[in-house]
Amino acid sequence: MMKLRNLLPFMRHHPAQPESDNLTRRRGDAEGVYSIGQKRGRRVSACPIDSHPHTTAYCLLPTASHLYAEPCAQRGAAMILSIWTIALLSLLVMSFALDAKLEGKIDMYVRNRRHVDYLTQSGIAIAEMILLDYKNATDTQATDEQEEDPWLEPKLNLQRGSCTVQNYAVDQGKPENGVVSVEITSAEANKWPINQLGKNDTSDTIWENILTVIGLPMDYQEEVVDSWYDWRDEDRTVTGHNGAEDEYYNDLETPYKPRNGEVASVEELKRIRGIREHPAIYEGGILNPEEKNKKKQVMIGCGGLKEFFDIWGENVKINVNSATKEVLMTVPGIDGDEELAGAIVEERETGENKARTTDDRVESNLFSDWNDLNTRIPGGVPTSAEGYFSYAPEQYFRIRVTGNSAGITHTIETVASVESDTVRYLRWREDP
Numbered sequence: 494m495m496k497l498r499n500l501l502p503f504m505r506h507h508p509a510q511p512e513s514d515n516l517t518r519r520r521g522d523a524e525g526v527y528s529i530g531q532k533r534g535r536r537v538s539a540c541p542i543d544s545h546p547h548t549t550a551y552c553l554l555p556t557a558s559h560l561y562a563e564p565c566a567q568r569g570a571a572m573i574l575s576i577w578t579i580a581l582l583s584l585l586v587m588s589f590a591l592d593a594k595l596e597g598k599i600d601m602y603v604r605n606r607r608h609v610d611y612l613t614q615s616g617i618a619i620a621e622m623i624l625l626d627y628k629n630a631t632d633t634q635a636t637d638e639q640e641e642d643p644w645l646e647p648k649l650n651l652q653r654g655s656c657t658v659q660n661y662a663v664d665q666g667k668p669e670n671g672v673v674s675v676e677i678t679s680a681e682a683n684k685w686p687i688n689q690l691g692k693n694d695t696s697d698t699i700w701e702n703i704l705t706v707i708g709l710p711m712d713y714q715e716e717v718v719d720s721w722y723d724w725r726d727e728d729r730t731v732t733g734h735n736g737a738e739d740e741y742y743n744d745l746e747t748p749y750k751p752r753n754g755e756v757a758s759v760e761e762l763k764r765i766r767g768i769r770e771h772p773a774i775y776e777g778g779i780l781n782p783e784e785k786n787k788k789k790q791v792m793i794g795c796g797g798l799k800e801f802f803d804i805w806g807e808n809v810k811i812n813v814n815s816a817t818k819e820v821l822m823t824v825p826g827i828d829g830d831e832e833l834a835g836a837i838v839e840e841r842e843t844g845e846n847k848a849r850t851t852d853d854r855v856e857s858n859l860f861s862d863w864n865d866l867n868t869r870i871p872g873g874v875p876t877s878a879e880g881y882f883s884y885a886p887e888q889y890f891r892i893r894v895t896g897n898s899a900g901i902t903h904t905i906e907t908v909a910s911v912e913s914d915t916v917r918y919l920r921w922r923e924d925p
């Protein structure tokens with residue numbers, strides 16, 4: 494406003510004396526149009542009688558408004574300058590307002606984001622609380638006690654192999670302040686621990702069962718298994734006729750070294766001989782897509798090898814209470830018996846053959862031990878399978894925590910090892 498006031502004097506132009514003596518009306522010009530004389534060495538046209546001046550000329554008309562004969566060009570320029578100034582000031586004010594609004598939004602986002610971070614940290618705390626105590630939870634706890642321990646149900650579920658806490662409001666009773674979800678799954682014994690399957694008879698059986706269950710023809714099997722043994726073992730001696738050590742991998746178009754040790758991820762299987770040429774063995778899908786005759790194409794089922802191996806776990810065991818039917822089929826002793834594996838899955842879900850107690854206690858349908866398993870499955874389970882079963886998760890778990898507040902979501906995915914009273918994180922990823 495100050496600037497605007499400063500400009501006003503310019504808008505009120507002080508006229509100079511019209512240089513009428515220097516102006517002559519040109520004969521023959523259009524009516525009312527005058528010309529400035531030659532004093533300044535140039536001709537400039539002026540406005541018609543009934544219109545306002547709009548050129549750089551002086552007004553020459555003897556009307557009331559022209560009595561002072563103001564220099565119209567100068568007055569117009571001042572007007573334009575003032576309009577521009579007002580516009581610029583307005584823009585400045587608007588930009589300040591926008592900045593303030595933006596900063597407000599950023600502040601709000603940072604606050605909400607921090608809030609969601611705290612929520613996910615609370616989720617991790619909930620996960621740890623469940624992990625450190627799930628083994629102590631018993632299905633004989635009365636329903637009254639269940640109300641006292643809000644985490645009893647997830648603890649009991651975790652004994653089965655996994656549990657979920659959905660949309661838990663950390664600020665009790667106020668979900669509008671944000672919710673957190675926690676998923677915990679056993680990271681061992683749901684699949685075979687790949688690094689423990691070095692060259693031996695048990696590994697031979699498990700590999701054969703897996704390759705048969707996914708539908709890999711016998712012609713391909715030896716190459717895959719022997720190449721795996723060579724990839725895993727520390728020596729450089731080729732196993733059988735179809736194994737692969739340095740010589741094989743050196744001759745590849747892009748050579749690389751075999752691991753000759755423990756793999757860091759199951760995905761490494763894609764690099765070994767026999768599988769690198771046929772990705773479907775790992776991924777599932779058509780083994781030989783180059784075969785145009787569809788009848789001769791071979792389908793690799795059950796999602797391929799990736800669904801049968803994990804890197805976590807020290808024991809060559811499968812959790813009978815949480816593994817999939819397909820994985821149970823690969824246990825030595827079950828040896829691909831789909832009906833038997835199906836019966837195990839059905840019984841652990843329905844508990845149809847489980848002896849019932851008479852009170853209203855929360856009961857699990859899970860198998861508690863070999864005897865329980867063997868007696869509840871019609872016809873029993875082959876004894877040779879006994880040593881390959883576990884009945885509860887032991888040490889490794891995958892945890893996924895998702896916090897959600899004010900439209901902001903934050904996720905933590907981690908693999909944890911639970912040892913007595915400690916949770917140790919082996920992998921930690923945020924917003925994967």
Ligand SMILES: [Ca+2]
Nearest residue numbers: 723726728753
């Ligand atoms: Ca080797």
